Amino acid sequence: MNQPVERYCTIEESLRESMKEVKLMREGKLPKRSWAESMKELKEELEEEGFLDEE
Incomplete structure (x- = not known):
């Protein structure tokens, strides 16, 4: 099962x-x-950040 990713800020702050x-x-x-x-x-x-494999 996937682990939740911690955000550096809240969604509100990002928006x-x-x-x-x-x-x-x-x-x-x-x-x-x-x-x-x-x-x-x-x-x-x-x-x-390691979320995608580099091609």
């Missing part, structure tokens, strides 16, 4: 941080990322 990032992107203070860039970044993070 708040994401909303702050979107606001900064809309204000031009953070670069906007494409869907492909976001997925590539997510994949790299998951591989670093």
Whole structure:
């Protein structure tokens, strides 16, 4: 059976941080990322944490 993964923050904190990032992107203070860039970044993070096998 799978063990639960501990989060570094709560879901609420994660959503708040994401909303702050979107606001900064809309204000031009953070670069906007494409869907492909976001997925590539997510994949790299998951591989670093050992959740995906590196190909």
